[in-house]
Amino acid sequence: MAAKRFFNDSKSDQDQPPEKRMKPRPSFASVIGEVVMVNSLHNLFSSLEPLLRRVVKEEVETTLRRHSHTITRSPSLRIQALEPSSLRLCFSKKLSLPIFTGSKITDMDSNPLQVHLVDSDHPMVPIVLQHSIKIELVVLDGDFPGDSETWTGEEFNNKIVKERAGKRPLLTGGDLTVTLREGFAQIGDIEFTDNSSWIRGRKFRLGAKVVPGSYQDTARICEAMTEAFVVKDHRGELYKKHHPPQLEDEVWRLEKIGKDGAFHRKLTTAGIKTVQDFLKLSVVDPSKLKNTLGIGMSEKIWEATIKHAKTCTLGTKLYVLRKHNFALTLNPICQVVRAEIDGQIYVSRDLNSIDRRDMEKLVWEAYNTWSSLQEVDGALNETALITQVETMQQYSINPQLEMVRSFPQNGYITDVEFGLSNCNGHVGYSGWVIGTPNIENTINYCISDASSDGN
Structure with missing residues (x-):
């Protein structure tokens, strides 16, 4: 009977769904074996750790000693370790403003830009090195360096502005890299290809830095930078005022008289088309000129326009x-x-x-x-x-x-x-x-x- 019941019980277990079948339990001996193996591996790793640490440390120190003389001699690997120096680059004069895309960049006297090497303690005297060095021109964010008067080479490089995606190089020309000899370097024709309206501060700076590898001394030469300025699209140059105006300039070149604006139309209708026409009537009959401009010409606007007109060069x-x-x-x-x-x-x-x-x-x-x-x-x-x-x-x-x-x-x-x-x-x-x-x-x-x- 007992055998029959066992047979019947086994048959009933097979009839049960798979998920309800009893899983076989691990034996006590197998559990004890796994615990002993884990403890053995843990003890083995604990014993090997100090040995591995000592071997790795010795190998690293050996490698550093082997290559330490190479690091000392290589100028490219010690850029960040350059010693402080009073030497610095500087632009000789301020820029001629405003600046438009596609137009040649010059100094305030309409001459090519120059970069000088000077000593911070004697900025008026150029420093002449025994050998020439290469100078690279770059575009910087106009907000740099903020209120600080000093910066590191890494900070300077991080503020270099590159062209927008899909655009031409931001600064173009044949002289973006120049040679500094006898204490100065002259920059040829350079120009912007894009305006500055797309960066946060809406202003650029021109910067000049030493090309890595061209200066072998251990002292760092500080970079130069101009004042911050706006770069306008070249289409705006068509509407630029002239300072000083010329006699033959159209009358809208004067301050406060916009091209095709109300004042411009009134003056043109009255036969006043050039700066010379404007000045002649201002001498002969200023009241008639003011009446021609109408009530929109306030006293403040009138004074600004006349002041600008009076800077005109008359010639001989x-x-x-x-x-x-x-x-x-x-x-x-x-x-x-x-x-x-x-x-x-x-x-x-x-x-x-x-x-x-x-x-x-x-x-x-x-x-x-x-x-x-x-x-x-x-x-x-x-x-x-x-x-x-x-x-x-x-x-x-x-x-x-x-x-x-x-x-x-x-x-x-x-x-x-x-x-x-x-x-x-x-x-x-x-x-x-x-x-x-x-x-x-x-x-x-x-x-x-x-x-x-x-x-």
């Missing part, structure tokens, strides 16, 4: 209005230089003896017939005019005239006030200046309000 050309009994000589912006009436020459202070109404009519006629005036070179007659001015000043006996300002060096004759008791108003125009470009002393011949009412 003079213009002569000739009639049967007189000749009136004017500079390019309609200011009187010399008058000859009935064979008598009037220069400098002697012009106050001419009737103001007559002078005003002559100037207005010259202004209105400008294209028909005779053009002469004032430089040829400058010596004679200076002699005449000095002679008239020497023998002048009119106590009412007192000159208070001299002619500026840029050739523009500014509005000058004199002690004339009957010259209080300037409604008709700002006054006639007697003089010529490059003559130091000038006389302002004022015309009163009443004298301009008839014109």
